[in-house]
Amino acid sequence: MDAFNKKAYQKICSRDTSLLHANEKPDLISGCLQLMKLHNVLHLSSKYRSLKMKNIMSRDTLIITDTLIISGSYTHSGPIIILNGGLLHFINAHATILGDVYVWGTNSRLYADSSYLYIPQQYFYQRSLIVIDGGIVHYHQTTLDHSGLSNNLVAENNSYIEMTDVQNIGFTTNGVFGKAQISINGTNEAGEYIITDSVRLSFKHSKTILLWHQFPDKAVISFSFPHGDTVQSFEFNNTLSGVHGVEYSINIDTCTNVMWSMMPSTGSDVSISNSKIRSIGLWFKGSDTITVIGLVNNSHYTSFTAGLSDRHLQLNNCDVQTWSLYPMDRAHIDLSGCIVGEIGTEQHSTLTGLNFNCDGSGGYMWATDTSFVMAGFCSAVNAVRSQGNGIVLFAYSSLIGGYPSALNNSIIMVIQSNVLQEPVPYDNACAWFAFIEKPFDTFIDTTTAITGSAWINKTANSQLMNFKSYRLYYQMNGATIWNDIPTDSLHEKHNEILGIWDTHGLLADQYNIKLVLLDNFGNPAEAIKAVNLMPKVLAGMNEHTSQLIHCFPNPVTDRLYIEFNEKLSKHVSIKLFSQLGIEIYSCNEIDKIKNDCFFIDTKFLKAGIYFLNVYSDINFYNELIVIK
Numbered sequence: 001m002d003a004f005n006k007k008a009y010q011k012i013c014s015r016d017t018s019l020l021h022a023n024e025k026p027d028l029i030s031g032c033l034q035l036m037k038l039h040n041v042l043h044l045s046s047k048y049r050s051l052k053m054k055n056i057m058s059r060d061t062l063i064i065t066d067t068l069i070i071s072g073s074y075t076h077s078g079p080i081i082i083l084n085g086g087l088l089h090f091i092n093a094h095a096t097i098l099g100d101v102y103v104w105g106t107n108s109r110l111y112a113d114s115s116y117l118y119i120p121q122q123y124f125y126q127r128s129l130i131v132i133d134g135g136i137v138h139y140h141q142t143t144l145d146h147s148g149l150s151n152n153l154v155a156e157n158n159s160y161i162e163m164t165d166v167q168n169i170g171f172t173t174n175g176v177f178g179k180a181q182i183s184i185n186g187t188n189e190a191g192e193y194i195i196t197d198s199v200r201l202s203f204k205h206s207k208t209i210l211l212w213h214q215f216p217d218k219a220v221i222s223f224s225f226p227h228g229d230t231v232q233s234f235e236f237n238n239t240l241s242g243v244h245g246v247e248y249s250i251n252i253d254t255c256t257n258v259m260w261s262m263m264p265s266t267g268s269d270v271s272i273s274n275s276k277i278r279s280i281g282l283w284f285k286g287s288d289t290i291t292v293i294g295l296v297n298n299s300h301y302t303s304f305t306a307g308l309s310d311r312h313l314q315l316n317n318c319d320v321q322t323w324s325l326y327p328m329d330r331a332h333i334d335l336s337g338c339i340v341g342e343i344g345t346e347q348h349s350t351l352t353g354l355n356f357n358c359d360g361s362g363g364y365m366w367a368t369d370t371s372f373v374m375a376g377f378c379s380a381v382n383a384v385r386s387q388g389n390g391i392v393l394f395a396y397s398s399l400i401g402g403y404p405s406a407l408n409n410s411i412i413m414v415i416q417s418n419v420l421q422e423p424v425p426y427d428n429a430c431a432w433f434a435f436i437e438k439p440f441d442t443f444i445d446t447t448t449a450i451t452g453s454a455w456i457n458k459t460a461n462s463q464l465m466n467f468k469s470y471r472l473y474y475q476m477n478g479a480t481i482w483n484d485i486p487t488d489s490l491h492e493k494h495n496e497i498l499g500i501w502d503t504h505g506l507l508a509d510q511y512n513i514k515l516v517l518l519d520n521f522g523n524p525a526e527a528i529k530a531v532n533l534m535p536k537v538l539a540g541m542n543e544h545t546s547q548l549i550h551c552f553p554n555p556v557t558d559r560l561y562i563e564f565n566e567k568l569s570k571h572v573s574i575k576l577f578s579q580l581g582i583e584i585y586s587c588n589e590i591d592k593i594k595n596d597c598f599f600i601d602t603k604f605l606k607a608g609i610y611f612l613n614v615y616s617d618i619n620f621y622n623e624l625i626v627i628k
Contacts, residue, residue, distance in 0.1 A: 060099070064088050070095060082108045082135070090115040090142075100128045103135035103159070110135075112142040121147045125173070128152040131159040131180070139163045146170030153191075155180035155199070163187060171208075176201065176248075190255075194263070198247040203255050210259040210278060211250060217267030217285070219245030225260040225275040234258075264313055266331070271314040279322040279341065279362055284310070284331040284349065295323040295338040297361055324362040327351055327371070345371035345390065353378055364402065367392045367410070386410035386429070395527075406431050411464060416515075416527035422494075425457055430464035432456050434517040436498070436529040443534050444508050447611045447622050448501045449581065450485065452527075454517050455492035465519035467492050472499040477510040477530070485513075488580040499581040500611050502624070508535045549614055555626040558603040562614070576600060576625070577611045584610065602627050 060078025064086040070093045079099035082088050090112040097119050103110045110131075119127045127146060131137055134157065141164070150171045155161055157178040165186040172191030176182060176199040184190055185204040192210035193201060203209055213236065215221055222242035226234055237249035245268075252258065259278035264270045266285040284290055290310050299320055306313040322341035327333050327349035335343075335353035341362025345351050350372045358365045360381035367373040367390030374393045375384070383402035386392040387410050394404060395415040403421035406412040406429035413432040414423045423431035435452045442448040456467035469489045473482035487499040498515065515527040550563040562574065573588035585600055605627050614621040 082110055084108065087111065089113075090117065094118070096120070100130065103129075103131045103137055104133055106134035106158075108135045109138070111138045111140075113140045114142065116143045116145065118145045119147075119151070121149045121151065121170070124150045125152055128154060130154045130156075131161060132156040134158045135160075137161045139166050141165045143167040143169065144172075146172075155182060192261075195248050195250065200249050202251045202253075204253040206255045208257045209252070209255055210261055212279075212281065213246075213250075213260075213262040214283070215262060215264040215268040215270050216245065217265055219265075219268045219270070221246075221268070221270045221272070223271075224273045225277070226258075227274075227276070229258050230256045231258045263326075264311060266310045269312045271312075271316070272318055273316040275318050277315075277318055277320045279324060280313075280320055281324040281326055281342075281362070282308070284325070284327040284333055285329045286310070287330040287332075289332040289334065291334045292325065293335075293337045295340060297322050297339045297341055297359060322362045325351070343373065343375075344368070345373050346388075347371060350374075360401070365392070365394075366390075384412070384414075386412045404431070409462075409464070413525055415525055416529065422453065423457075425459050425462065428459060428462045428464070430456065430458040430462055432517060432519075432525055434470075434515050434525050434527040436513055436515050436527055437495070439531055441532040441534060442501070442503065444506050445504050447624055448503060449577065449611075449613065450498045450501055450513060451496065452498050452515065453494050453496075454498060454515055455494060456517065456519055465521055465523065468518045468520045468522075470498070470518065471516045472501075473514040473516070474501060475512045475514065476507070477512060482514060486579045486581070488578075488582050497577065497581040497583065500577055500579065503533060504624075506533060508533055549621050551612060551623055551625070554623070555628045556602050557628050558601070559599045560602050560612070560625060562598045562600070562612075564598070573615045574598070574600075575613045575615075577613070579609045579611075 062076050062078065062080045064080065064082045065084045067087045069089045069091060071091050073094050075096040077098040079102065080088065080097060081102045081104065083104055085105065085107045087109045091114065093115040095115065095117050097117065101110065121127050128151065129137070131154065136159070144166060146169060148170050150173060153172050153174045155174070155176050157180065159180045161182045163184045168187060168189040168191070171189060174182070174191055174193045176193055176195055177197050179198045181200040183202045184206050187206045189208040190203060190206045192212065194212045194214060195201060196214045231252045232254055234252040235250065236243065238244060238246055260275060261277065261279040261281065262270070263281045263283050265283040288310055290308060293307060295306070301315040301318050301320065304315045323338070324340055324342040325333060325335065327345045328347050330348045332349065333351040335351060336355050338356045340356065340358055341360065343351065343358050343365045344363070345367045346369045348370055353375045354377055356378045358378070358380040364382040365373065365375065365380050365384045367386050368388035370389045372391045375397055376395045377397060379398045379400060381401050384392060384394050384399055384404045385407065387407035389408070390410045393413045393415065394417050397417045399417065399419045401420070404412050404414050404419055404423040406423065406425045407427050409428045411430045412423050415434050416436065422433050425431040433453050433455055436450060437452040439448050439450065450472060454470035456465060458464050458466070470487065471489055472485035472487045474485055475482045485499045485501050511531050511533050513529045513531055517525045552561050573586065575583060576585035578584055584605065607627050610625040610627060612623050612625050
């Protein structure tokens with residue numbers, strides 16, 4: 001039993017069924033990503049599916065091959081697998097299930113009548129109901145409680161799911177594949193459905209339905225969705241005029257809050273008119289390179305043809321709330337000038353994006369399997385994440401809300417980007433962070449501390465790269481040569497001084513500061529920040545401060561005296577740094593500093609060049625100190 005299930009079990013035994021939280025893993029997961037992962041596993045041959053099934057089994061797995069009828073209170077800590085025509089039937093039960101449920105094989109059945117099924121979740125999409133190869137699920141007058149969090153349901157092949165008068169506590173993302181059938185008559189929240197292949201869907205007297213119509217290669221669609229979110233009667237199948245190349249069917253009878261979405265794939269020909277579309281998720285398959293530009297969320301399109309070379313997508317008098325992008329196979333996407341809701345790469349695909357915004361209205365930004373996302377000069381909301389064996393490079397960008405993270409065996413690299421929280425690795429993953437925070441401006445003929453972060457972190461079990469070193473350089477704008485800045489290069493830096501830049505003898509101009517982060521395999525990542533180097537005559541406060549403070553002797557042997565000619569403010573600190581930017585001495589106790597003459601004992605310091613910084617509320621003073 002894992003830590004979360006143990007905690008859940010203890011709370012349930014004490015009759016405490018409040019929502020459980022744990023900080024061990026991030027709580028944001030894409031429903032589309034989860035469904036694609038589950039579908040890929042289920043699409044394997046029976047032999048390999050069996051191997052995958054063995055991987056999810058544990059000592060807590062309940063395997064049912066006969067008939068098990070449960071009434072009253074019941075708790076199971078772990079997955080439940082119903083096989084070989086087995087039946088699990090809840091009748092007037094209050095059951096707690098701490099794991100996924102699999103209904104696998106012809107006539108394997110899960111029934112629930114007049115019951116309450118509590119499936120607590122630690123984070124979104126932690127739990128799934130998976131019905132495959134002829135499995136059957138019947139829910140009647142039953143409540144499904146997933147802690148109020150989103151969850152997954154996957155129906156594959158010839159499976160059949162029927163729900164009548166069902167109360168959902170938690171939004172369900174449903175993936176329906178093969179020849180699966182789902183029939184729902186009466187629910188407060190039906191959820192969203194990714195509709196593919198030859199499936200059959202029927203909804204009656206239900207609320208909150210989001211239908212993702214997947215349009216495959218060679219599909220030809222010319223269609224208008226109904227107006228308004230209340231639908232008395234609707235059908236979609238290939239017997240309708242304007243619908244060709246799809247094998248699934250959808251029927252709706254007297255439902256409310258119905259939303260229309262679609263997933264047009266590579267090779268499709270789709271024209272939609274006079275419709276309000278909740279989301280368009282573009283699937284990119286094959287190995288072509290496609291340019292995506294100019295897609296903007298919350299847009300009205302009078303007459304719009306998407307500039308996509310691999311398909312035809314026409315919108316006439318349509319409103320689109322969210323665009324999302326899903327590269328697959330070995331597709332490569334060049335993205336720019338867009339505002340989209342979600343970006344997710346999988347399999348061996350790649351995406352290179354510049355100057356775009358992922359606003360989180362469809363999810364977040366992620367890469368899984370062995371795919372790669374490189375995002376530069378962009379902004380994102382919610383999260384940026386790598387997982388599987390994916391790699392995400394997030395550079396010169398901003399993340400508003402959420403934080404960057406890496407799961408499984410993946411790598412996330414955050415380079416010179418503004419984030420609310422530094423990247424976090426989980427599982428066996430690795431995170432890079434290279435960021436120059438300051439300075440923004442400084443002056444010639446002085447010494448300036450360069451602050452920021454330079455580190456590579458991984459989990460204890462990770463076999464990925466380690467931090468080796470970092471270097472700092474500066475370059476006048478337009479020059480070709482980078483000049484070295486002395487650093488404490490063999491130690492990681494976390495929001496501290498990276499190095500001291502000596503600007504004596506430099507010309508006033510715009511300069512670039514470069515931070516090079518190296519792993520133990522020699523792989524580099526570079527972060528560059530522009531800095532204005534101004535004439536000393538503009539340093540009004542510094543010039544004034546230099547009249548207030550006098551340091552002597554310099555060069556110094558035993559004691560460095562600092563004399564203050566005027567009363568100091570309440571907030572003063574004195575710091576002494578080595579040439580590598582290592583803090584040697586610090587004092588911010590006003591009672592000690594406010595004496596007319598303050599000294600630092602230097603007799604135990606090695607001979608060399610040091611940098612003295614004195615900070616107050618509005619002034620800053622620095623001086624190069626030589627210790628003999």
